Amino acid sequence: MDNTISKIWVDKYRPQTFDEIIGQNYFVTRVKAFIDSKNLPHLLFAGAPGTGKTTTALVVARELFGEHGMKGNYLELNASDDRGIDVIRNQIKEFAKLKSLTDIPYKIICLDEADSLTKDAQQALRRTMEKYSSSCRFILACNEISKIMDPIQSRCVIFKFKPLGEEALSELIDRIANGEGLKVDADAKESLILASRGDVRKLTNILQATSAIEKVITTKLIDEILDSVNPKEVEKMINAAKEGDFFKARDYLIALKSIKGFSGLEILKEMYRILIRDESIEPKTKIKLVDKIATIEFRIVEGSDEELQLESFLATLSLVK
Numbered sequence: 001m002d003n004t005i006s007k008i009w010v011d012k013y014r015p016q017t018f019d020e021i022i023g024q025n026y027f028v029t030r031v032k033a034f035i036d037s038k039n040l041p042h043l044l045f046a047g048a049p050g051t052g053k054t055t056t057a058l059v060v061a062r063e064l065f066g067e068h069g070m071k072g073n074y075l076e077l078n079a080s081d082d083r084g085i086d087v088i089r090n091q092i093k094e095f096a097k098l099k100s101l102t103d104i105p106y107k108i109i110c111l112d113e114a115d116s117l118t119k120d121a122q123q124a125l126r127r128t129m130e131k132y133s134s135s136c137r138f139i140l141a142c143n144e145i146s147k148i149m150d151p152i153q154s155r156c157v158i159f160k161f162k163p164l165g166e167e168a169l170s171e172l173i174d175r176i177a178n179g180e181g182l183k184v185d186a187d188a189k190e191s192l193i194l195a196s197r198g199d200v201r202k203l204t205n206i207l208q209a210t211s212a213i214e215k216v217i218t219t220k221l222i223d224e225i226l227d228s229v230n231p232k233e234v235e236k237m238i239n240a241a242k243e244g245d246f247f248k249a250r251d252y253l254i255a256l257k258s259i260k261g262f263s264g265l266e267i268l269k270e271m272y273r274i275l276i277r278d279e280s281i282e283p284k285t286k287i288k289l290v291d292k293i294a295t296i297e298f299r300i301v302e303g304s305d306e307e308l309q310l311e312s313f314l315a316t317l318s319l320v321k
Contacts, residue, residue: 009208010201013176014055021059024052024170026157032054032200034157035063038104042129044114044153046145047161050199053141056161057110057294060139067307069102076110079117090125096128107136114140117146122149129155163198172200176207177217191219194231203218229262234270238278241317257307264306268297271313285320292316 017023018028034040040060045053054076061074075095092109100107111117117125129138129152140156142148165170173192177184184192196203209225210217222231237252256262272293275281281289296309 009176009180009204013172013179013204015052015059016062018059018063021052021056022171023164024056024161027056027161030159031060032063034266035060038064038110040064040106040137042133042156043140044143044145044148044156044158045139045161046148046158046308047143048163048198049143050196050201050203051161051163052200054110054112057108057139057141059109061110064104065102069093072109072238073102073104074110075107078112079114079121088121088128092125092131094127096132099135106134107252108139109136110139110141112141113143115142115144119149122152126151126155137159147241164200164254165198168192169193169200169203171194172203173207176204180207180211182207182211182217187219188217188222191222191230191232192217195222195226195228229256229266229270231274234267237314238271238274238317241314242280242320244318246315246318249318250311251312253307253310257310264310265297266299267310268293268300268313281320289317289320 018032021028031043043057044059045056047053057076061070065073075091077091092111093109095109099108111125111298113298125138126149138156139146145153145158145160170189170193173184173189176182192203192206195206196265206222206225207217210221212223214221219230224303233252237249237256240252240256241249256267257264272290275286275289275293278286292313296313298305299309
């Protein structure tokens with residue numbers, strides 16, 4: 001079987017060079033400067049999933065060692081698999097103490113999901129980073145930087161990856177569509193961007209799933225694949241409530257919850273995402289609405305009737321002037 005056909009698209013369209021990385025131009029420029037000087041410090045990549053942290057680490061290694069020089073000089077581990085001190089003492093320490101066989105005087109260890117490491121493991125990692133800095137450089141990737149202890153953060157150059165913007169995601173959709181012979185209309189592209197929320201991995205997986213059914217990607221097809229709340233339907237409900245038509249908004253709610261079967265929390269979280277971006281709502285009013293959403297979420301989690309709680313929020317929204 002042809003590997004290009006059977007390949008998962010996340011791997012197939014993973015950037016291989018800095019020029020192929022989209023939406024993170026600021027970081028790329030700075031990291032390339034380290035590569036050009038051959039003087040790479042310890043790096044800490046922080047940010048949401050699917051923003052390019054591990055991919056950037058791979059590109060760094062490939063640029064330094066070349067495709068054939070990575071074996072034996074680049075080690076990638078996932079800290080969520082081995083969270084304890086043993087992985088630091090055994091795998092990482094053994095790899096770090098051996099010198100590089102290339103003209104680059106150090107090797108690279110990429111520790112993905114480093115925020116999953118226990119405190120003891122982080123202490124051991126800190127000591128390993130100090131002891132073997134001449135022969136090994138670390139690239140740590142994490143979702144929550146607050147879970148990385150300060151002594152490790154202080155030893156790294158920190159890059160905070162942001163979810164990709166609409167322009168970058170649109171460029172990626174066009175790239176995949178051209179590569180796979182897909183037709184994606186403007187509405188479908190907007191739906192894909194909204195559904196992915198800046199996560200490249202999620203966007204690519206949605207496109208591959210939909211393309212297995214049809215080569216013409218539509219909003220309807222995306223909704224069927226995702227089986228998640230359609231932001232546009234929630235937006236109609238919110239607009240009806242904002243216009244003071246509580247009963248029309250309630251009908252939209254019943255359609256979403258009772259007919260389409262979405263949970264109250266799914267609908268509430270989508271309402272939050274839409275309202276927080278709504279520039280027509282005064283900041284003070286928005287603060288009150290967010291506070292109300294937080295209260296309703298707590299009540300639903302504690303077992304209150306979902307429909308009644310959501311209707312109370314729509315009633316509040318209908319009274320907002």
